[in-house]
Amino acid sequence: MIDVAIVIVCMNNLKNLYPCLESIRKYTSVTYETLVVAYLFTPDNLRKAKEDFPWVTFIESNEIRGFSENNNLALRQAKGKYCFVVNDDTEMTMPTIDILVATIETLPEQVAIVSPTLVGADGRVQVCGVPPINWKTALLEKLHLWHRNKQDKYVNKKGVFKSYNIIGAAFLIKTEVFRKAGWFDERYFFCPEDIALSTTLNKMGYECYVNDDAKIVHYEGMSGKSLSYIQTATKPAARRGSIIFFSGGKRSLAFLIKVLYTSLTLMSFVVHFCIGMTSKRPNKYYILSLGEWNIIKTSFSNATPKDLFIKYYNKIKR
The missing domain is CATH 3.90.550.10 (Spore Coat Polysaccharide Biosynthesis Protein SpsA; Chain A)
Incomplete structure (x- = not known):
C-alpha cells in the first residue's frame, strides 16, 4: 500500500x-x-x-x-x-x-x-x-x-x-x-x-x-480577491447547506435560522447594493449584492444546495 x-x-x-x-x-x-x-x-x-x-x-x-x-x-x-x-x-x-x-x-x-x-x-x-x-x-x-x-x-x-x-x-x-x-x-x-x-x-x-x-x-481561499459572478450561484447553495447542517433536521430550528440569517442578509444586501450602484460598471459590491439577493429569494426554499447552484449558474451562462 x-x-x-x-x-x-x-x-x-x-x-x-x-x-x-x-x-x-x-x-x-x-x-x-x-x-x-x-x-x-x-x-x-x-x-x-x-x-x-x-x-x-x-x-x-x-x-x-x-x-x-x-x-x-x-x-x-x-x-x-x-x-x-x-x-x-x-x-x-x-x-x-x-x-x-x-x-x-x-x-x-x-x-x-x-x-x-x-x-x-x-x-x-x-x-x-x-x-x-x-x-x-x-x-x-x-x-x-x-x-x-x-x-x-x-x-x-x-x-x-x-x-x-x-x-x-x-x-x-x-x-x-x-x-x-x-x-x-x-x-x-x-x-x-x-x-x-x-x-x-x-x-x-x-x-x-x-x-x-x-x-x-x-493563495485565494479567504482573501476574497477571486470574487466573480459564479459566487452569485455558490452563495445561495452554501447558505442552504449551512441551514441543513446547523438545523440537524429540526424544522423549527431551521425556520428560526432562516429568519435570522435572512434578516442579516437583507441588511448586507442594502449596503452592498447602494455602494455597487454608485459605479457605472459592475464591481465587487454589485456582485456581492446579486449573490445576497439570490439568497434572500431562496431563503425559505427546500431545494437542495445543488439545485440552487444549477438554477443560478444557468442564469450566469445565459
Whole structure:
C-alpha cells in the first residue's frame, strides 16, 4: 500500500493547478498517488495537463457537481493509507505531506486527521485549527461578535495540538476512517462539507489535530480577491447547506435560522447594493449584492444546495 493518495479538484484552471502539482513533486518523499478531478475541463486543457503531468491520474468530471461529489469521485479510487485532500489554489514550500504523515503516526489511534497551517501569499496565517461551530456561533460571527480564530482552546497554538474542526483546503486523513464516515456528505454542494465531516468524526470518537510546523500557502481561499459572478450561484447553495447542517433536521430550528440569517442578509444586501450602484460598471459590491439577493429569494426554499447552484449558474451562462 502506498502512503498517501493526494486528491485535488480543479475547475479547468491550469494557472492554479500547475504550481500545486509542481510543489507536490518537489517536496513529497513518502510514496503517493495523485488524483486530480478535472472538473468541466476543456479538451485542450485536459490534453495539455495529461501531457505535462504523466504521473498524475486525471478523473474527468463533466457534469455539474459540488465539492463533495467531485472529491468523492477520486476518494473512492484512493489506494493510500492516508488521503491528503487539498485545494488546487495551494502550493507547498516545505515537505508538508511528509511532516503530516510523520505526525499522525506518532499520535494516538483515535486521531483521524492532521491539518497543516494555512498561510496566505504574504505569509500571514489564515487558518491554524478550527473550533466547534454551531448556528449560534455562526450567527455571532456574521455580527462580528465571535471569531473562530480567537478561540484559544482549539486554534493558533504552536507545534502539534488538538483542534476540533477542519478546513477543507488541506488536511490529511486516515483512509479507513474516511471510508467509514461515508466520505464527504454529498448533500452539501459548496460548504460546509468540511465542518460536517470533522463534526461527524468527533461524534464517532475520533479527533482532529493540527501541526503548526507544517504549512501550506493558500493563495485565494479567504482573501476574497477571486470574487466573480459564479459566487452569485455558490452563495445561495452554501447558505442552504449551512441551514441543513446547523438545523440537524429540526424544522423549527431551521425556520428560526432562516429568519435570522435572512434578516442579516437583507441588511448586507442594502449596503452592498447602494455602494455597487454608485459605479457605472459592475464591481465587487454589485456582485456581492446579486449573490445576497439570490439568497434572500431562496431563503425559505427546500431545494437542495445543488439545485440552487444549477438554477443560478444557468442564469450566469445565459
